[in-house]
Structures are given as structure tokens and as C-alpha cells.
Amino acid sequence: METMGAVGYPAARERDRALAVLRDWALAVGGAGAGAVTALVGTAFLLAAGVAAVPAAPALAWRPARAALGRALGACSRPLVAIERRRLARLFGTEIAVRPGTARSVGYLAARAPVGLFGGLVLLVFPAGAYLAVSPLEVLDGNSEGIVPAGLVLMYLSVQGTVGLVGTERWLARRLLGPSRQDLMERRIGELTASRAAVVAAVDGERRRIERDLHDGVQQRLVVLGMALGRARRDPGSAKGRELIAQAHEEARGALGDLREVAWRVYPTALAEAxxxxxxxxxxxxxxxxxxxxxxxxxxxxxxxxxxxxxxxxxxxxxxxxxxxxxxxxxxxxxxxxxxxxxxxxxxxxxxxxxxxxxxxxxxxxxxxxxxxxxxxxxxxxxxxxxxxxxxxxxxxxxxx
CATH class of the missing domain: 3.30.565.10 (Histidine kinase-like ATPase, C-terminal domain)
Structure with missing residues (x-):
């Protein structure tokens, strides 16, 4: 039983690894296919926008006309880019959290259109190569020896092209849709400003809590301690005086415990030493x-x-x-x-x-x-x-x- 288990575990791991590779390839192929379709839609949008902008070119010198054109381009390009972001996230594992503006959206669609169309072509090459590799077709002279190697080459080129396509898609998304250097700098400055203010507030709050702990805990115990010792001094040899001294001793122990707890909250000794x-x-x-x-x-x-x-x-x-x-x-x-x-x-x-x-x-x-x-x-x-x-x-x- 132990030998079977020892052999079975590596086999299960290999099976899981193979299933993960197949899943990644299925997602890559699905993403490339979906990207080819969205590239066709994006190309149609860009052509339509270009055709519509030509007769409107003289009016673009007028500021309201430029603003209206920008709004129209944004209304059409942002849904297309939203679809692209979902495709990248679900099929390529690339999350783009920033919503780009109109100019970056149109620029991304223009840059990605040829990449997406090329991806569709790369996908079509694989079934064509597979058909040549397994087909009994013969060349004109009746010899089919050269067809199978050509089909295998086409299949290999399609696989490598898909790998390169996925990398290019991710790079384009990060470069053209992701936050720019200025966006990252502004975000970082905002985070640092907020964190600095939060740290100052937290330090002030910690100081107030320490003051409250000292006032309500240690200080009150020391007051009781002083009163008990003062009363005990008047009659040190009586039973009442001994009782007051015992009370003072307990209050001193309690004050030390409270001080130790406050010091632990400020910075525990064990954290620094161990x-x-x-x-x-x-x-x-x-x-x-x-x-x-x-x-x-x-x-x-x-x-x-x-x-x-x-x-x-x-x-x-x-x-x-x-x-x-x-x-x-x-x-x-x-x-x-x-x-x-x-x-x-x-x-x-x-x-x-x-x-x-x-x-x-x-x-x-x-x-x-x-x-x-x-x-x-x-x-x-x-x-x-x-x-x-x-x-x-x-x-x-x-x-x-």
C-alpha cells in the first residue's frame, strides 16, 4: 500500500500539471479567438470614426465641435475597452483596474486591432497544418511526402505564434490601458499623504490612551497607596495600621502591574529581545x-x-x-x-x-x-x-x- 501511494502521488501531480497546461492553452486559444472577433469590431469602429471625422474636419476648429466629437468617441470606445478588459482578465489573467480616458481607449483599440486580426490568422493556421499533416492528399506528381512535414511546421508556427500573441496582448494592455507613470506617481503621493496623516492621528490616539491608562489606573492606585501609608503612619503598631500597610502593598503590586501593562502596549520587551x-x-x-x-x-x-x-x-x-x-x-x-x-x-x-x-x-x-x-x-x-x-x-x- 505504501509503495502504491508513493507511486500514485507523483502520477497525480503529473496529471494535475497536465490538466493545468491544457486549461492554460484552452484559455489562450479562447482569448485569441475572442480577441479576433473584438478586433474586427474595433476595426469597424475605427473606420466608421475616421469616415465620420473627415467631413467634420473643418468644424473641429470650433471648440464645442471638438468636445462633442470627444464625447461621441468616448461613448463608443469605452464599452469596447470594457469588453477587452473583461476578456484580458478572464482568459489571459491580466487585471486592468484603471478606467482609461477617451484618448487612451481609442489609442489602445487602434494598436490592438492588427494584433487581434493577426491572432485570428495564427489560430487558422493550426487546423490548416493539422489537415495537411493527417490528410492523404497527394501533390501533383502523386507523392505526398512533403505535405506532412509542412503541416507539422504550420502547427508549430501556430503554437509559437499563440504564445507570442498572449504576451503581446498583455504588454499592450499594461502599456496603453494601465496607469501611466504620472498616474502611479499621483496615486503614490496620495497614499503617502493619507498614510502620514493616519500615522499622526494614530500616534496622537495612542498617546491619549496611554495618558488615560496612567491616569485611571496607575495614578489612582498610587493615590490610594499614599493615603493608606499616610493613615498607617498614625498608628503603625495597631491591627488597623497593619491592615493599611497590607492594602498599600497590594496597591503597589497593582500599580507595578499596570505600569508593566502600559509599557507592554507601548513596545513589548519580548518583541525587541526575542x-x-x-x-x-x-x-x-x-x-x-x-x-x-x-x-x-x-x-x-x-x-x-x-x-x-x-x-x-x-x-x-x-x-x-x-x-x-x-x-x-x-x-x-x-x-x-x-x-x-x-x-x-x-x-x-x-x-x-x-x-x-x-x-x-x-x-x-x-x-x-x-x-x-x-x-x-x-x-x-x-x-x-x-x-x-x-x-x-x-x-x-x-x-x-
């Missing part, structure tokens, strides 16, 4: 609700990411304990591949905190908004999924060092 795993283990042990920790990082992700990941978990666990009514919390820390828009995948540290509470967490709340700002400042992101009735799942991703 790393993220030890800090999260200590957090899980101190939580009032059972916390299951799944830590799979094989090395430290860097001090900044460790700090961000720790405070995401600490805030999420604190919120779950205080507000969700959960009786179990799961914390998972590991790595994942993140990509999109045709861009190469990048490695990220993913932190996921889930609880089985009542849900309804507000992502715009002070605590979660502060965590989102902290993640954005590290070029990461934070997502909150907390439908009414639960469960709640908070996921943060940070770029690996």
Missing part, C-alpha cells in the same frame, strides 16, 4: 480568551514589519475580547504571494486574526483606522471582514524586507 513569535506567544498567553497561534515565518521580517504585525494582532485581539463576545480567536502569521494587474508576484507577510464573535466591527473606528494607517505607512494594507452576526476576520499584509 522577536515577533515570542511577543505574540506572550500576547496569546495573557489574553482573556483562548488564542490559537499559527506562526509559519522561517525568519524575522524586519523590525518595522514585526512592530506593525504585533500591534495589528494586539489591537484585533483586544477588540475581540472587549466587544465581540468571542470565545475563541485564531491568529495566523505567514508569507504569501501578492500580485495583480499583470505585475510579477511579490512576497508579503500576511497576518490574519479571526474570531467567532458577533461581528459588526467598524473599519472606520479609531483602533482599526489607526492600524490601517500603520500598515499603509509600511506600504502594506489592512482588510476587515466583519458582517453582522460574525465572524470577524482582520487581514494585514506587509512587504517582506
Amino acid at each position: 522577536g515577533l513569535h515570542a511577543a505574540l506567544s506572550g500576547l496569546a498567553e495573557r489574553a482573556a480568551v483562548p488564542v490559537a497561534l499559527d506562526y509559519t515565518l522561517d525568519r524575522g521580517p524586519g523590525s518595522a514589519v514585526e512592530t506593525g504585525a504585533y500591534f495589528v494582532v494586539a489591537e484585533a485581539v483586544t477588540n475581540a475580547v472587549k466587544h465581540s463576545g468571542a470565545d475563541s480567536i485564531t491568529v495566523a502569521v505567514g508569507t504569501a504571494d501578492r500580485g495583480g494587474g499583470g505585475a510579477p508576484a511579490r512576497r508579503v507577510v500576511r497576518v490574519r486574526v479571526a474570531d467567532n464573535g458577533r461581528g459588526g466591527a467598524d473599519p472606520a473606528g479609531t483602533g482599526l483606522a489607526g492600524l490601517a494607517g500603520r500598515a499603509a505607512a509600511l506600504d502594506g494594507c489592512l482588510r476587515v471582514d466583519s458582517p453582522p452576526g460574525g465572524p470577524t476576520e482582520i487581514t494585514a499584509e506587509f512587504p517582506c524586507a
